[in-house]
Amino acid sequence: MDLRFTAEERAFRAEVRDFIEANLPPETRQRMIEGRVPTKAQTVAWQRILNARGWAVPDWPEEHGGTGWTAVQRYIFREELQQTPAPQPLGFNTNMIGPIIIAYGTEAQKQHFLPRIRNIDDWWCQGFSEPGAGSDLASLKTRAVRDGDHYVVDGQKTWTTYAQHADWIFCLVRTNPQAVKRQEGISFLLIDMRSPGITVRPIITIDGGHEVNEVFFDNVRVPVSNLVGEENRGWDCAKLLLGHERTGAARVGVSKERLRRLKFMAGEATENGRPLIEQQRIREKIVGIEVELKALEMTVLRVLAGGRRAGESRQADPASSILKLRGSEIAQSITELMMEVAGPYGLAAPGDADAEGSNAPELMPDWARSAAPLYFNWRKLSIFGGTNEIQRQIMAKAFMGL
């Protein structure tokens, strides 16, 4: 298999790069270079710019707004966004709920939701995990009881990313507690976050950020027309969605961009008056990560070249587990090396540096500021989307027959 890019693909890359260069607001880019999450307004504004260009949902079938690009073009597009860095299309919308509605939704759901998903007229969040139902998702307890043309939903979701921004949540709920196989009693519901009875409570993470939440449902009435697929067949949707979540999780472009940042940091940090980047020890570690990243990139290209388009396939590719596993390990190793390069600055919390009367802002160089928050934040990469231990189990079963 020839994995080199053709002249047309290189020209396509240049077109994408020029478009991003000309249209991405500089303050959005700067925020991301500093290792900070773009604001909601920045994410929405950028997605709308992409949507106006017809590039918001490259992975979708063309009849629903997809670009018709090849797998390699889609890879190049994503990599250019990640390397700039620019916000990527909102995953909950474009990678998760969009493909599920395309694959399992009614015509009415497609007509209503898909254009709004593309343009982030609705910001979606994912209501799968519960206390006691993470890796063992099928043990979820949030229940939906039919009452005329509504379901009444009671229970709790947790770790819900950006629920504080969300207009809608897609949820796995238990509709048949008597089902012999637990997976066969679960349904997939679309729930308006403005519905009476929903409470969102923030979870503040170790880096001081507010990314995740608890979401409580107390007698929440949901129209039956918001069921996706058949009642008690929600597990099919869940499996397809988790496969997509993991394919995107290789994040090769993100790691390339952070590696570039790491090299910059190692050029700024000094020991005995000499930049750390000149030390053999640091150089070997950087090259080691670079080689691993190249190998991952080749694997992503092979999976994409042999893969099927979102919305056409109802089977998750087990190879996506490899991408999730290696992608998260490599990304975390970059943040570990950033901490090493930052040295004593890695101990300072950004909150300390910003405190009134503190000398920390002058003492801490700008390049070191994101090292500790990013290191702590990216611990999540080996947890969400199915932990790395679970990915190993999927691989053992799929590839080794264990």
Ligand SMILES: Cc1cc2nc3c(=O)[nH]c(=O)nc-3n(C[C@H](O)[C@H](O)[C@H](O)COP(=O)(O)OP(=O)(O)OC[C@H]3O[C@@H](n4cnc5c(N)ncnc54)[C@H](O)[C@@H]3O)c2cc1C
């Ligand atoms: C930052 C962040 C954002 C998230 N965002 C969302 C979101 O938006 N929506 C959502 O629904 N969920 C979200 N999650 C939840 C995430 O999917 C779960 O945390 C994950 O599935 C693990 O579940 P758990 O936390 O309950 O851990 P557990 O399942 O309790 O696992 C605890 C430990 O035991 C290990 N373990 C469990 N079972 C096995 C097994 N069979 N074999 C070997 N080891 C095992 C795990 O690998 C882990 O190390 C998010 C999580 C994080 C950290």
